[in-house]
Amino acid sequence: MLGWLTVTGLAAGLIMGLGVAPREVTQGNVQRIMYVHVPAAWVAYLAFGVVLVASIVYLATRARAADRLAHASAEAGVVFTGLAIVAGSIWGKPTWGTWWTWDARLTTTAILFVIYLGYLLLRGMVDDPDRAARYAAVVGIIGALDIPLVHFSVLWWRTLHQPPSVGRPQASAMDPIILTTLLVNVAAFTLLYLYFVVRGARILRRQEEAVA
Amino acid sequence: MPDNWGFVLAAYAIGALVLGGYWRRLRRRERQARQRPAIRRAPARPALSTHPRPDPGARP
Numbered sequence A: 001m002l003g004w005l006t007v008t009g010l011a012a013g014l015i016m017g018l019g020v021a022p023r024e025v026t027q028g029n030v031q032r033i034m035y036v037h038v039p040a041a042w043v044a045y046l047a048f049g050v051v052l053v054a055s056i057v058y059l060a061t062r063a064r065a066a067d068r069l070a071h072a073s074a075e076a077g078v079v080f081t082g083l084a085i086v087a088g089s090i091w092g093k094p095t096w097g098t099w100w101t102w103d104a105r106l107t108t109t110a111i112l113f114v115i116y117l118g119y120l121l122l123r124g125m126v127d128d129p130d131r132a133a134r135y136a137a138v139v140g141i142i143g144a145l146d147i148p149l150v151h152f153s154v155l156w157w158r159t160l161h162q163p164p165s166v167g168r169p170q171a172s173a174m175d176p177i178i179l180t181t182l183l184v185n186v187a188a189f190t191l192l193y194l195y196f197v198v199r200g201a202r203i204l205r206r207q208e209e210a211v212a
Numbered sequence B: 001m002p003d004n005w006g007f008v009l010a011a012y013a014i015g016a017l018v019l020g021g022y023w024r025r026l027r028r029r030e031r032q033a034r035q036r037p038a039i040r041r042a043p044a045r046p047a048l049s050t051h052p053r054p055d056p057g058a059r060p
Helices: A002-020 A029-061 A064-096 A104-125 A129-143 A146-156 A176-211 B005-035
Strands: none
Touching: A002 A029, A002 A176, A002 B005, A029 A064, A029 A104, A029 A129, A029 A146, A029 A176, A029 B005, A064 A104, A064 A129, A064 A176, A064 B005, A104 A129, A104 A146, A176 B005
């Protein structure tokens, strides 16, 4: 059910992003990359936020289910962060003239990616599952401190990256079709994230049961 | 500004590759987890601090 809903959402997002949404006036068609880049970045925030909450719950209760949720969410978060970085880089070349710059938003996002990649590596390096879960929970909580830095970096520092276009009172009004297309893609990526996490957590449970 | 459709298609294609690749990886791991037989951990044995002493009663 969730899988089919996700496929439908992604198909709708793709059709709207490449066909229905109008050509943006200043950037031209290259702005259509936003429909991949922004939803991927949003889902990355969500995924690492879930890691934060699940890690706190695990440390408080030692519930294995909370650890599995944190693990599966971190894995999906790394995938979506990587995609946000690559899509942003492809968007940056024709608009900024460079694939990469050590701008505050890009740098804090790269740090977020490396922190959670380290989180996954740490889990793989510690043999004792309880100890691995405990260490990972601590990294998951500390790593989440970077999320507000990523989000507010465009407001706190002078950056090449544009400030958020949605959710800011003084932001310029977005064309309703562009906004709808963006929201459809955000919803579709969120569903895909949920699908990945549900499946990932189920695999981790099976693996735990196999060695129990 | 030129339309840069090449960049747009590249971004969408990489998105499909990354997300599709991760989905396939999850499917493979799920199949492996289902096929793997259950491995039971051996019950923990108490550690011996010294060499085991022979039972005096067992001597001939």
